[in-house]
């Protein structure tokens with residue numbers, strides 16, 4: 001079981017950067033909780049521990065002390081930026097970072113940029129407490145600028161927060177070599193029954209277009225009655241095929257019954 005430490009920057013009396021109606025502490029908390037939920041739901045053998053899961057203040061030394069004591073395999077500290085020209089994304093490792101910290105930064109940075117797009121400010125090194133005092137490979141991400149209007153507008157969109165979460169999840173999974181859970185492993189209670197599984201998408205669309213299913217609730221359990229309806233649609237189509245009937249005919253049912261008796 002891998003232990004991933006996610007550190008949401010700031011909190012409580014320390015809002016972090018504040019501008020354009022955004023507080024950094026709120027964005028990074030949402031992102032951190034999103035990373036935990038998605039990593040644990042989608043990947044095998046990974047546990048995500050959080051510096052904070054609510055709006056509380058924590059000293060920097062307490063954050064790294066807890067992560068070190070927990071024996072986390074990696075640490076990612078989540079922040080939003082301020083005070084920099086045109087905005088964009090950048091990431092930080094320690095100035096004399098380990099090989100693994102450099103590798104973690106590279107995987108994270110590329111995965112996040114891939115999802116987020118926009119300005120890439122680069123993979124940087126700086127003497128920051130969170131990446132210096134963490135005993136495990138550690139990276140700090142600066143996810144857009146709250147004081148750049150374009151970036152702030154993006155941070156207000158759920159799809160952008162989602163992209164930031166997704167990028168972190170993919171980067172962490174790539175670094176640790178995590179195995180994705182197959183959809184079948186997910187209990188029915190944890191999946192959205194209205195969304196078809198990735199592997200079933202094409203078939204579901206085809207079978208719906210051909211009128212065997214009505215297209216609703218792809219992930220729901222099937223009853224004997226529903227099986228009967230689908231079987232009956234199949235049976236009618238076979239009979240039509242045998243009779244050489246194309247399209248809808250007014251007396252279809254009668255004709256099919258006749259064919260059925262004859263065969």
Ligand SMILES: [Zn+2]
Pocket residue numbers: 009010016017024079080
């Ligand atoms: Zn910050």
